[in-house]
Amino acid sequence: MSLFWIILAILAVVAVAFALGRGRAVAAVAGDTRLLHSRPVYHGMFAALLAGIAGFAALILWPQLARLLNITDISRVILAAVVVGLSILAAVWAFTRIDAGFRARNMFERLVRGVLILCSLIAIATTVGIVLSLVFESAEFFRQYPWQKFFLSTSWAPNFQGNSDLGILPLLWGTLYISAIALLVAVPIGLFAAIYMSEYASPRVRGVVKPLIEVLAGIPTIVYGLFALMTVGPMLRDYFAQPLGLGDSGSSVMTAGLVMGIMIIPFVSSLSDDIINAVPQSLRDGSLGLGATPSETIRSVVLPAALPGIVGAVLLAASRAIGETMIVVLGAGASARMDLNPFEAMTTITVKIVSQLTGDTDFAAPETLVAFALGLTLFVITLALNIVALYIVRKYREQYE
Amino acid sequence: AARDQIQIAGSSTVLPYATIVAEAFGENTDFPTPVVESGGSGAGLKKFCEGVGEGTIDIANASRAIKDSEREACAAAGVTDIMEVRIGYDGIVFASDINGNDFKFTPADWYKALAANVVKDGKLVPNTVTKWNEVNPDLPDQEILAFVPGTKHGTREVFEEKVIAAGCEETKAKEEIAKIVTDKDEAAKACTALRTDGKAVDIDGDYTETLARIDSAKNGIGVFGLSFYENNTSKLKVATMSGVVPSTETIASGEYPVSRPLFFYVKKAHIGQVPGLKEFAEFFVSDEMAGPEGPLAAYGLVSDPELAKTQAAVADEQVMN
C-alpha cells in the first residue's frame, strides 16, 4: 500500500466523518437544525477534523515511534492499518458525542485554535532546531580556536595547513555595508513604487506592474550575480571608481549592493503596496478634504497608518539581503576586508558560511567549523537587531493607536 | 524499501569525472544511475563519516587525501573500513585572455608578484610591485592581476604549496624570512600569504567565474584546472610553468609541477548492501573509463600511471589501515 493510498484513505475517512457527523446532528433534531446548539456543518467538521488530526498525526509519528521502539521493518500494511484505524476511531468517538446540545462549534474552534497554536510554535521549534544544529559544532570550534581572536581579530585568512586567522569583524563589516547599500537602493525605490501603484496608478497599470516587479524576486540569484559580474561591476569600475581614483576593482561592495537592492525591491514594493492599499479610504478623504495634496496625504496620513507593515516589509528585505550569497560572491568578491571605500571588494558572513561549509577543507578543523560559529553569531546579531527594531516600532506606534 | 541507487558526494573537482562515469554506468548496466552530489571534499567526507546505513552516502569524492582527523571522526561514527581509490591527477594551469600577452612563468615570478610581504633590507615590507615586468624583465609590461582560488578550494592549497612556497624557496626568501620570523609556523605563513590589495583576487566560485572575470578584466591571469582549460581553449591562452606546457602527458610524466591527485572513498560496509557499489568502483577505475584513452582523460583527467595497482586494490576491496 503506497503512501498515496494511505493519505487518500485518511481523506476518505475524513470525508465520511464529515458527512456522518453532519447527518447525525441533523437527525438528532429530526431535521429542524435551528434546535441545534451549533450548525450541522460544525458537527461534521468537528468529526472530520478529529479524524484528520488523528490520521495524519499517526502517519507522521508512527514511523518515528516504531524506530524508537526498534521495530525495524515498518510494513506499509501495518502503517496503513494503524493510521486509518486511529482515524476511524477518532471519528467514531466524535460521532458518539454529537447530539442537539453538543457544543460542536466551540469544540471545533478549540481544536482549530490548538492547531493554530501548534503552527505558531513551529517558528519557535525552528529556532530551537537551528540553535541546536549550530551550537555543538560552534562549541567544538571554540574549543579549537580562541574566541577572543574570532570576535576581535580584524583579519580573515583561513589556511589549509591550520594556523588560520578567522576574525569575524571584516565579514561583519562587509555584511552591514553591503546590506546597507542594498537597502538604500531598495527602500526608496520600493516604497515609491508601492506608493505610486497604490495611490496614483490605475488599477490596470497596477495589475500589470506589480506582478512584473514581483518577478524580480523570483529571478535566480545567479542571474543577478552574473549581471553584477559582467555588467554592473565593470561599469562601476570604468565610470566611477577609476575616474574618481577609488581603485580599479571589478567587484565591489557597491556592485553587490546595487544589484542586491534591485533584487529585494519587490519585498518592499509589493508588501507595502498591499498595506497601503488597506488603509481605509475615509482617512484619505479626510486629508484631501482639508485641502492636502495627494502626496501630503500619503506622507502624513497614509504612511504613518501603514507604518508597522512597511517596517515589516523593510525588515524582510534586509533579512533577505543579509542572507544572500550568490550576488555577493560574484558582485563583491570573496576577499574579507574592512574598508570604507565602497568600490573595494569585500565579502559577507553568509558567503563565508557557505564557502567554508562547501569547501575542500578538513571537516573537523576550525576552518570548516567556523561556518557554524559564524552562523550562530549572525543569528545572535540579527536577533539583537530585530529586538531593537521591535522596540522602536512599538515605541513609535504607541503614538498612533 | 532499501535504497537502490548509489549515493556519492564530495569534491566539485572530481564531480565531472564522477558524473561521466555514473552516466556511463547507468547506461551500460542494469543498475540505476548513481546520484552524484557536489558540495566540496570536506562536506562530502563529513557526510561519508556520518555513519553506516541506508541514510548515509556510499562514496565520497575528494580532491585531496582524507585527513587523519577525519578518519578519526569517521571511526567514531562507525565508519571503519574505507577503501581509498586514486583515480588520477588534476593539473593546475595558469591562463589568460586568448588575445593577450604570452606568459612564461616560474614559481619565483608568482611569489614575487603576489607575496603579501617581501624581504627588503632585512625587514618584511608590504609588496608594492604593480607590473609583471617589474618581477621579471622577461615578462610582458602588464598590470599584475591574478585570479586565484579562494580559501575554500583545494586548488588554493596546491597553488600555495607548489607555486608560492616553491617560489619562496627558489628566491631564497624563505631563508631570509626564517631569520626575521622565528616562529616556524609563522614563517611558513609569511611565505605563502598573498597580498590583499586587490592584485590577487580570491575566487570563491568556480572556474567559470574566473573565466568571466578575465572576460571583464582582460589583463587578469587566472588559475584553472586543466580540464576546464581544455574545454575553453578558444578563450584562454595557457602559460608555461618553468618552461613546460601543461598537458595530460607532461603532468603524467611529472614534468609539469603543479598538479594534485584525486580520490574517491568507498564505504566497504555498504558493498553488498547497496546494489552495484563494487561494480561502480571497478567500473570507475577500469581502463575503459580512467585509462589514458578513456573518456575521463579525454575530458582532462591526467590518468594515473599506476592505474593497474588501483584496479587490483578495488577488486580486492582493500581498505585503508
Place this chain on the structure above:
Amino acid sequence: MNDVARIDRMARIEDAPKIKANKVQVFYGQNHAIKDVDVNILDKTVTAFIGPSGCGKSTFLRCINRMNDTIAGCRVEGSILLDGEDIYDRRVDPVQLRAKVGMVFQKPNPFPKSIYDNVAYGPRIHGLTRNKAETDEIVEKALRGAALWNEVKDRLHAPGTGLSGGQQQRLCIARAVATAPEVLLMDEPCSALDPIATAQVEELIDQLRQDFSVVIVTHSMQQAARVSQKTAFFHLGNLVEFGDTDQIFTNPQDPRTESYISGRIG
C-alpha cells in the same frame, strides 16, 4: 484672512452667489444619484440641505469640493462655479479648491494621530502658522469652537481614534475649521452630538457665517430652521425646492416638501 481680501469679497457679495451649480448630474456607474440640480449658494450665509436618507445630499456636497474625484466610477456632469469659476475646469487645481472649500464628513474619520496633530494638520499643510505658538493657538481656538476643548485639553497628545463617537465628530469639525476655508461643507455635523454640544456647534456655525459661507446637511428640521438662512430640499436625486428657510418651512411650494416637513419628528 487679510483685510483687503475681505473688503474685496464684501464688495462682491451681492453681485453673485458664492457657488453656482448648473444642471449638475452625478452617476455612480449606472446609478443616477443627482439629477439636474441647479442651486446658488450665497456668501456669508448658511445653506441647509435636507431630504430623506439616500436622496443625494452627501453626493451633491461632495461635488462642491470635488471629493467625488476619489470615488471610482463616479461621474459628474454640469458645472459648478465658485466665485464665477468652474471648479470642474481642467485648469483648476482640486487642492486649492479644497483649501477654499473645506469639508466635514458624515462618518467621523479622525487620523490615527494625536488630537493635537489632527487639528494642526490643515494649518500646517497650508502654512497658516509660522511657529509652534501660533499653531497651539489655532488648535485651541478650533477645539474651543467645536466645543471639545474642555474634554480633551488634558489629553491633546492622546490618539484621536480613542475618542467617543461624538468627540470624534467634534474633532473633525475642529479640524476643518482650523484651516479657515471660505466655504465649509458639513455633512450632518451634529448627528452624534448631545443637545448642548449641538448648540455649541450651531453657535460656531453662526459665527462662521460672519465671514464665510456654510453648507450643512442635516436631518433635523429644527436644526435647519435654527441655523440656516437658505434651505434646499432634495428628493430622489432631485432638488425639489430651494429658497429662504422661513419660506420653506412655513410655506413650501412643492407638495413633496410639504409632506416631508409635516412629518416633522426629529
Place this chain on the structure above:
Amino acid sequence: MNDVARIDRMARIEDAPKIKANKVQVFYGQNHAIKDVDVNILDKTVTAFIGPSGCGKSTFLRCINRMNDTIAGCRVEGSILLDGEDIYDRRVDPVQLRAKVGMVFQKPNPFPKSIYDNVAYGPRIHGLTRNKAETDEIVEKALRGAALWNEVKDRLHAPGTGLSGGQQQRLCIARAVATAPEVLLMDEPCSALDPIATAQVEELIDQLRQDFSVVIVTHSMQQAARVSQKTAFFHLGNLVEFGDTDQIFTNPQDPRTESYISGRIG
C-alpha cells in the same frame, strides 16, 4: 426562536430584570470611563441611555455584550447578569452571549460584501434558516423593518459599502435584527436618519419590544421620550439617574438631569 424556549422565557419575565448591572467600572488604561454603575434592564422594555457626548454611554453599552473585550487596555470590573447569569463569568462563551445580545454600532460598519450577504450573515452563522428561501425571507423582513427595503430591493447584490450614510446605518440595524437577539443594543441608531426613516425605525423598535428587550443610546430627548419606557442618564461616567421615562423627563430627581433635560434642543 423555538417555542419551548420562548415559553420558558415568558415564565420568568416578571421575576427578575433581563439584565442587571452591579457596580460596573470600566477603565481605558488610566482613564476611568464608567464609575460604579448599577442598572436593571427589563425584558420587553425599551431602555434609553442619554447623556452628553463622551459620558460613557457607548462604553457601557459595549459592556453588556462584552464587545469591550476587543479593545486593548479596556478593563471591566463589577458584574453584569443576563437572566441571572454573570456574563463575565469565565465559563460564559461571549459568542453565545452576543448571539443573544445583538448590537448596532454608533458608526455604521457594513461588511465589504453585498447588501444581501450583510443581512444574511447572522442568520447563516446561527443556522436560523434551513434554505435559501427562508434566508431570503429573513433578509427581506429585516430590511423592511429597517425601512431600507424599498431603496435597495433592486440592488441587493451591490456592495453594502456603496450606500449612503443613513442607508448604511439602516443596513446595520437590519443586520442586527435579522439574527433575532433577545436583547438588542442600539448605539444612536437614528443619528443619520431623516425623520421618516427615524419614525420607521422607532416603529421597528416598538415591534421588537413585543418580544425582546431593547437598549437604545440617543441624543434626542424627544426620541427617548417617544420610544423608551425606562431612561438612564449618564454624566461623566456616572449613572446619575435611572427610572421611568415619564418620570425622568417630567420630574427629574437630580439637578444634573434637570439641567441636561431643560437644555432641550435637538
Place this chain on the structure above:
Amino acid sequence: MTDAALHPAPAARPQVARSLLAVDARTRRRNAAEKRFRIYGIVAIAVALIALALLLISILGGGLSAFRQTRIVIPVELSAQMLDKDGNRDPAQMAKVLTLTYGKVLEQALEAEIQRAGVSVPDLSAKDISGFLSKEAPAQLRAKVLADPELIGQTIEFDALTNGRIDGFYKGRVTMESAAKDSNTSPAQLQLAEALKAKGFVRTSFNTDFITAPDASDQRPEAAGLGVAIIGSFYMMMVVLCLALPIGVASSIYLEEFAPKNRLTDLIEVNIANLAAVPSIVFGILGLALFINFVGLPQSAPIVGGLVLTLMTLPTIIISTRAALKAVPPSIRDAALGVGASRMQSIFHHVLPLAMPGILTGTIIGLAQALGETAPLLLIGMVAFVRNYPAPPMEGLFDPASALPVQIYNWTQRADPAFFERASGAIIVLLIFLLFLNILAIVLRRKFERRW
C-alpha cells in the same frame, strides 16, 4: 463654552490666490512637490522595470537557443556481427555490448553517409568525424536496440544528436575563428557540418528533450535536459505550498488575533523576524540534522527539500500575513462579533478575505524565493547529478531528484561553454514556472482586492 471670535486665523494668512485658475505661490510649490513625488514614483517603477527588462533580455538572449537542437538523421546498419555476436538475441548477452561499440557503429554509419553524399572536406580527421555526433547518440541507439532486439540486422534511420560544438555552430555560438583555437573542434569539422546542412541531413528543430530529458554529464551538453529538475522543483513547490501557506497563515492568525500580548508572543514575533534573516544555508544545516539524521528521511529527496524550504519561507509568509491582518480595520471585526459571530468566524469570514491580497503577495514572494534557492539544498544532497526520474507523487517525494535552481547552478559551473546556454534556458523555464504562480496570484488577488 464656545469661545467667541474663532476666526480669523491668528497669523496673517499668506496671500492666497482668489481665483481658482490662478495658482498662488504656495500652492505652486506644493504642486511642484506633488509632481516631484509622482515622478519619484514613476522613476522608481521605471528603474525596477528597466532592471527587469535588462535581466530578462539577457536571459532570453542567452537561453532561447537552448530550446532548439541540432540533429542529424543517418541510416545505420545494425550489424549482428558487432552487436550480437552469438546471434541468439539474448537480452542478457546483448546487454554486455557497451555503448563504446555502438559508438563505433554510428561512426561507421556517419562515415559511409558522408561518402555517399559526396561531401569532401579538406583536412578532415577521423577525430572530427567521431566527434561529430554526441556521446549521447550511442547510448540512445543502444537503448533502442535493447528495447527491440529484432532491429539487429536491419538498417534503420537513426536520429542522432550532434555534438554541442556543432550545435553551437548552427546557433552562431561557435565560429570558424573560435574553432581554429578550440581543441575540441576544428574548422574542418565545421565545414563538414556546413556541407551536411547544405545537403539537408542536419536540421535544427524544437528541443523537447531539453524539457523532458534528465541531466547529462559534462561531456554531453547537447543531451542535458531539465526533466528531473522540473519534477523535483514541482514536488518541492507542492510540499511548500501545502505546508507553508496553511502553517504560515495559521500561525499569523494565532499570533495576530488570538495570542495574548505578552513576553512570550513578543518572543515569537522577534523570533519569526529573525528567522527571516537566517541565511538559507543554515536552514540546510537544520534540514540535514533534523530531517535526514534525526527523522531518517532519505538524502536528495524532494520531501526533505520541500520541508526545508517550507521552514525557510514561513517567516516571509507569516510577516506579510500579519501585516495584512493588522491592516484590516477593527470595525469589521466588531461588526461580525456584534451579530454573534465567534472570533474564529469573524476572522475566517471577514478578516481573512480582506487580508488575502497581502497573504498572496507574501506567498508569491516566499515561493519565488523557495523556487530559486540552491544553498539549503546543497546540504541535503539535492545539488546533485540525478538521471533517474522520481516516481509519481507521494512515493516520488522520497526518490532522489534535483531542482531547477540546482540545475542552473550546476550548469553554470561546468566547463563546456554550451552549458551556459542550457543554464539560461533553464532560467527561462524557471521563470515560466514563476509566471504561472504569479498569474494564479494575480487572479486571486483581483478577486479579493477592495478598498473600504
